[in-house]
Amino acid sequence: MIGFPPFLSGLKNFTSEPDRDTYFDTMSSNLSNNDRIKILEDKFDSLYLMNLAALELLTDLGISKQQIMDKIEEIDLRDGKKDGKYTKSKNCPSCDRVINGRRPHCLYCGEKVAI
Numbered sequence: 530m531i532g533f534p535p536f537l538s539g540l541k542n543f544t545s546e547p548d549r550d551t552y553f554d555t556m557s558s559n560l561s562n563n564d565r566i567k568i569l570e571d572k573f574d575s576l577y578l579m580n581l582a583a584l585e586l587l588t589d590l591g592i593s594k595q596q597i598m599d600k601i602e603e604i605d606l607r608d609g610k611k612d613g614k615y616t617k618s619k620n621c622p623s624c625d626r627v628i629n630g631r632r633p634h635c636l637y638c639g640e641k642v643a644i
């Protein structure tokens with residue numbers, strides 16, 4: 530099996546969905562601010578590298594910059610708000626409807642939802 534070189538170890542568990550839960554667990558633990566900054570810098574470098582690779586591959590496949598920008602906007606708007614952020618949707622534990630992951634309560638039934 531081909532493994533990632535050490536500087537790309539963050540990619541070994543790469544999936545199409547960002548692992549935001551692990552990220553926020555890390556950020557909420559008792560780390561110093563310098564440690565958090567280092568983690569963020571490492572994440573930023575990994576994400577930048579992944580995006581660069583994806584953009585180059587998409588360009589090689591004939592996907593235009595406009596198509597990429599349209600897709601970014603489509604994904605951004607999935608939570609109903611164009612804010613340049615990705616919010617993973619989830620289902621309400623009470624009514625099971627798809628809800629915005631950033632709201633503290635379900636829009637449909639009012640159930641309190643963990644953010």
Ligand SMILES: [Zn+2]
Binds near residue numbers: 636639640
């Ligand atoms: Zn609900």
